[in-house]
Amino acid sequence: MTGLSRRRRLAAVAVLALAAAAGGACSSSSDQPADGGAYLVWDPYPQFADDSEWVALLKKCGTSAGVTVKRTGYDTTDLTNKALLAAQQGNSPDVLIVDNPVISTLAEAGALTTTDDNKLDVSAMAANLLGAGQRDGKTYGVPIGANTLALYYNKDVLTAAGVDPAGIRDWASLNSALGKVEAKGKKGITFSAIGTEEGSFQFLPWFWGSGAQLTSLDSPQAVSALTLWTDWLKQGHAPNSVINNTQTTSWQEFATGDYAFAENGTWQLANAEKLGFPYGTIAIPASAGGPAPAPTGGEFVSIPVQRSTGRYATSQKLVTCLTSADNLLATDTTLSYVAPVAAVQERQASTDPKLKVWVEAVRAAKGRTGDNLGTKYPKISEALWTAVQAALSGGKSPGEALAAAQAAATNK
Amino acid sequence: MVPPTATSTAVPGPGEAATAAPPGSPPSRARRPSRWLAWGFLAPVTLYLATFYAYPLYRNVELSLREYTVRSFVQGGAPFAGLDNYRTVLTDQAFGSTLTHTLIFTAASLAFQFGIGMALALFFHQHFPLSRTLRALILVPWLLPLIVSASTWTWLLNSDSGLVNAALGVLGVDPVNWLTSPGWSITSVIIANIWIGIPFNLVILHSGLQSIPAEVYEASALDGATGWQRFWSITFPLLRPVSAITLLLGLIYTLKVFDIIWIMTKGGPTNSSATLATWSYRLGFGNLLPEFGPGAAVGNLLIVLALIAGLGYIRIERRQQLR
Amino acid sequence: MTNPTPRAWWKTGVGLVLTGLMLFPVYWMINVSFTRDQDMRASPPHLIPTNGTLDGYRVVLDQQLPYLGTSFLVGLGTVLLTVALAAPAGFALAKLRPPGGRALSFVLLIAQMIPGIIMAMGFYAIFLNLGVLNTLPGLILADTTLAVPFGVLIFTAFMSGLPDELLQAAVVDGAGRLRTFWSVVLPVSRNSIVTVSLFAFLWSWSDFIFASTLAGGGDHQPITLGIYHYIGNNNQQWNAIMATAVVASIPAAVLLVLAQRYVSMGVTAGAVKD
Incomplete structure (x- = not known):
């Protein structure tokens, strides 16, 4: 490590000399942070501009902790690489907000502090949500809000087809509903089966709902879940485009009003109000009935490792402020998320009765990296979405695809 | 053949040196200072290369020779692994198909980009009202961030709500699963990549055409050559250096393309549109748990492919100069 | 130039059709930028934005104009630096035949094969230390690295086409290599300078990876x-994304058209002077 960084420093000196020799093309070092006291916060919410409530909240928390906060919003897929690179160069932000499965990767890299180091109090957080930030008994971050998946339905389409959404409790009743809708010339269901984490995220409720476990991708239950999806495509219940759909594309399809169902997340609630038709939501049914466990989504607030450990105390104040009850309520309302704290969840459900379904769904949801899968999860997930793609595109049968997935997940 | 090439064919080999030095002045005195001066002209760019390319290149090689995990990527101390990463990649069952896709993708993209680009360059080289404005407008696709242009293609090629399938439907053709069937995905990304590459070829070939002096054409017009004859006997040979560099650069840029494919299909479904470049990206950065070593190894294999192409180019170039 | 003949107008027609075909995806982007969420995946798709919305533009015009200014500055800076570095190098490689020149061209070729993300990681380390x-x-x-190798190779290809007699005439007149380059080679190379500038500008304009890694926090x-x-972690506002692309392309497209006019005039003027 020292050798590497010394070489890097040497390279930098050489570069500096060259730059100076080239006529001072860039007036360097003048840019050294004059605001040395500023605390850096990185988040995956580029949609929030500097005049948004979110940034106002960050500033407010900074002020009450007695420091200035400098915030940057990054594209979420870009943020993982950026966080690793910054950690490598010893340039991590003071507070880092990332998608929850990334926490175990960053923890594995040794880039995050544990609650032992940073003295964060996580006792109020719901255990099923906090799980995604825990490895080997250590906690690496606090959830700032949670989301999960459910089935949105188009009331007009279901009424026309004579389907009562309350009667959809297992896969058989869902299949018969899809058949009835199609008989009326409407389309059945849309979801996202794209070849990324998004695809696995969307498949998991069906996978878990069949009784399958992530440790055994080729179990008969798993095959039954993938067969369910594959048959939907074969029978025309679901469009072929799902293989390449992101969750946004899938939502746009639902928004046309042609589809009876769409599998989508809590974050669409604000957009759902803008739909041109009445909608409702039901839990995703499990194979044998009852709600299937859906995966939890949402971001974690973490405190990355710093050279000067003295900064942790202030960072801890910032994070505590961001995750205090009132602020959680405000943040999760703008993000259209469910709060990770039971008391705040109650308040959300009482202010907006529509959130009640979602609060229950989040309480029943399961972390992807939980069960101490941690950094094994990314490999499993990649194998899983590859299998889903192979089966849906007709390359392999569900059984073959999942057998290959299990081999790939355990092999590497 | 044409005048400039004709002189060099008439005086083979050493004649070249004679033309380079002004007649009358002794060659040795004229050449030595110009050689030193040449490096004076090259110094800024050499310095720039050494400063900004050396470290990334070193880093890419180093990443591929060590066994990096996320932990050692951040904390340092990755053990030296020799050629293990290369072995992993070369014996991966995806390697063969990925290499084939890369070759098909590159060859098809290059052939069509260059052919269409050349045709458009010749067409817009003529003087007609609006020719300049239209030629400039064709460049507009290059102003768009790739995420926008590639997403637009995804939109057009969507199986269910895409315009292309709607148009096929009007013609009575069954819809094609452009992006979602293993049989079509590579074709779809090739089409999008050709579209993106045409302006590049058009611009360079067009400026090549503009640097051909008008007198050459006037002379041949007197000879009564037809348009086609003129193209094969005058334009094409005179355009050869520019064509060669356009193809070579096109080759390099096409080998490197990953974002278009990544945005359109992620290399799928089931790796059916994966190239070495998307594979390298998927290994190194497209996953929650990056595998930097194998990712860098695939990247370096691509560099080797480019090296081979570059050597071929230099060989051809030298042969032409010697002739 | 003389008055256009009917035949020339016929060619304009063909030109319009070809340009239209090439720009169709761009039209589609404009179409989507005006489309409401519920019509985005309509099947069959709407060819024109019936029930269009200006929502996308309303958001974009509020937020995006400062970004355009930055892109222009970066684009111009990239063009200047690229030409300043690449033109002399191209001249030397094409006409002065330095020892080791071929090896240098080769290195330039290979340099372009380093994946952008690896380059960006390298720059991050260097820039952090440089401040x-x-x-x-x-x-x-950083953006200049996208165009410098391209620039050198293009300048080399074009300048090797310059007649040796032109340079010899300058030398006989007593001009040094530097003066020959400045007052003879550069003026007749306007074509290649424009080509290189154009691409340097376009590449820096559409670069994402360097911008994100190296300027994301600025x-x-x-x-x-x-x-x-408009690309949130769960949701994307496509009409705003497309509207941004439209708003970003219009000024740059105008610039392209103007540059082309200026250049073509310059080239013809230069040809007459010769």
Whole structure:
């Protein structure tokens, strides 16, 4: 490590000399942070501009902790690489907000502090949500809000087809509903089966709902879940485009009003109000009935490792402020998320009765990296979405695809 | 053949040196200072290369020779692994198909980009009202961030709500699963990549055409050559250096393309549109748990492919100069 | 030029059709930028935005204009630096035949094969130590790497086509190599200078990876990062994304058209002078 960084420093000196020799093309070092006291916060919410409530909240928390906060919003897929690179160069932000499965990767890299180091109090957080930030008994971050998946339905389409959404409790009743809708010339269901984490995220409720476990991708239950999806495509219940759909594309399809169902997340609630038709939501049914466990989504607030450990105390104040009850309520309302704290969840459900379904769904949801899968999860997930793609595109049968997935997940 | 090439064919080999030095002045005195001066002209760019390319290149090689995990990527101390990463990649069952896709993708993209680009360059080289404005407008696709242009293609090629399938439907053709069937995905990304590459070829070939002096054409017009004859006997040979560099650069840029494919299909479904470049990206950065070593190894294999192409180019170039 | 003949107008027609075909995806982007969410995946798709919305533009015009300015500055800086570095090098490689020149061209060729993300990681380390992370000069330096190897190779290809007699005449007149380059070679190379500038500008304009890695935390961000305002971690506002791309392309497209006019005039003028 020292050798590497010394070489890097040497390279930098050489570069500096060259730059100076080239006529001072860039007036360097003048840019050294004059605001040395500023605390850096990185988040995956580029949609929030500097005049948004979110940034106002960050500033407010900074002020009450007695420091200035400098915030940057990054594209979420870009943020993982950026966080690793910054950690490598010893340039991590003071507070880092990332998608929850990334926490175990960053923890594995040794880039995050544990609650032992940073003295964060996580006792109020719901255990099923906090799980995604825990490895080997250590906690690496606090959830700032949670989301999960459910089935949105188009009331007009279901009424026309004579389907009562309350009667959809297992896969058989869902299949018969899809058949009835199609008989009326409407389309059945849309979801996202794209070849990324998004695809696995969307498949998991069906996978878990069949009784399958992530440790055994080729179990008969798993095959039954993938067969369910594959048959939907074969029978025309679901469009072929799902293989390449992101969750946004899938939502746009639902928004046309042609589809009876769409599998989508809590974050669409604000957009759902803008739909041109009445909608409702039901839990995703499990194979044998009852709600299937859906995966939890949402971001974690973490405190990355710093050279000067003295900064942790202030960072801890910032994070505590961001995750205090009132602020959680405000943040999760703008993000259209469910709060990770039971008391705040109650308040959300009482202010907006529509959130009640979602609060229950989040309480029943399961972390992807939980069960101490941690950094094994990314490999499993990649194998899983590859299998889903192979089966849906007709390359392999569900059984073959999942057998290959299990081999790939355990092999590497 | 044409005048400039004709002189060099008439005086083979050493004649070249004679033309380079002004007649009358002794060659040795004229050449030595110009050689030193040449490096004076090259110094800024050499310095720039050494400063900004050396470290990334070193880093890419180093990443591929060590066994990096996320932990050692951040904390340092990755053990030296020799050629293990290369072995992993070369014996991966995806390697063969990925290499084939890369070759098909590159060859098809290059052939069509260059052919269409050349045709458009010749067409817009003529003087007609609006020719300049239209030629400039064709460049507009290059102003768009790739995420926008590639997403637009995804939109057009969507199986269910895409315009292309709607148009096929009007013609009575069954819809094609452009992006979602293993049989079509590579074709779809090739089409999008050709579209993106045409302006590049058009611009360079067009400026090549503009640097051909008008007198050459006037002379041949007197000879009564037809348009086609003129193209094969005058334009094409005179355009050869520019064509060669356009193809070579096109080759390099096409080998490197990953974002278009990544945005359109992620290399799928089931790796059916994966190239070495998307594979390298998927290994190194497209996953929650990056595998930097194998990712860098695939990247370096691509560099080797480019090296081979570059050597071929230099060989051809030298042969032409010697002739 | 003489008055256009009917035949020339016929060619304009063909030209319009060809341009239309090439720009169709761009039209589609404009179409989507006006489309309401519920019509985006209509099947069959709407060819024109019936029930269009200006929502996308309303958001974009509020937020995106400062980004455009940054992109222009970075683009111009990249063009200047690229030409300044590449033109002399191209001249030397094409006409002065330095020892080791071929090896250098080869290195330039290979340099372009380093994946952008690896380059960006390298720059991050270098820039952090230099203190130019998140600054405009830093981004210009990085974006220049996209075009310098291309520039040198293009200049070499074009300048090797210059007649040797032209240079010899200058030498006989007593001009040094530097003066020959400045007052003979550069003026007749306007064509290749424009080609290289054009691509340097376009590449820096559409660069995302350097911008994100090296300027993501800065006060001045280019337009490609502005687009990410509409790509949230769960949801994307496609009409705003497309509207940003439209707003970003219009000024740059006007610039392209003007540059082409200026250049073509310059080239004809130069040809007459010769």
